[in-house]
Amino acid sequence: MLEEFKNIKSSKDELRKFGLTIGIVLLLIALFIFTFKASLSIVLVAPGLLFIMFAFTAPIILLPFQKFWMALAIVLGWLSTRIILSIIFYLMLTPIRIIARIFGKEFLDLKIDRNAKSYWRYRSQKEFNPLDYEKQF
Numbered sequence: 001m002l003e004e005f006k007n008i009k010s011s012k013d014e015l016r017k018f019g020l021t022i023g024i025v026l027l028l029i030a031l032f033i034f035t036f037k038a039s040l041s042i043v044l045v046a047p048g049l050l051f052i053m054f055a056f057t058a059p060i061i062l063l064p065f066q067k068f069w070m071a072l073a074i075v076l077g078w079l080s081t082r083i084i085l086s087i088i089f090y091l092m093l094t095p096i097r098i099i100a101r102i103f104g105k106e107f108l109d110l111k112i113d114r115n116a117k118s119y120w121r122y123r124s125q126k127e128f129n130p131l132d133y134e135k136q137f
Contacts, residue, residue, distance in 0.1 A: 016056070
């Protein structure tokens with residue numbers, strides 16, 4: 001995650017894009033809010049216009065905002081990835097495990113056999129063919 005923080009691009013063009021994007025989004029949200037409550041929309045219009053103005057005149061002023069925004073995006077991306085993958089993992093594997101347990105299926109042979117000399121499983125010998133090493137997957 002630290003490597004991602006170091007790779008945040010902050011050139012003038014990137015800052016200009018950031019300022020325009022945030023400014024336009026704030027203005028669109030303000031327009032949407034204006035349809036319901038006109039007095040609240042000014043809270044978003046002013047920052048939106050400032051972002052657009054700074055994007056054209058002095059994009060370097062937007063650097064701290066862009067760094068904070070991108071850092072927040074990286075942290076939220078890291079967090080949401082773990083949450084989503086955990087949910088998918090448990091939603092897929094828990095039912096499979098429950099069904100397997102009902103039918104008595106064991107996917108891993110983990111029981112200790114005290115009478116076994118070895119747990120090695122012998123395979124039948126196959127005739128060597130060099131083509132088997134091409135396109136293995």
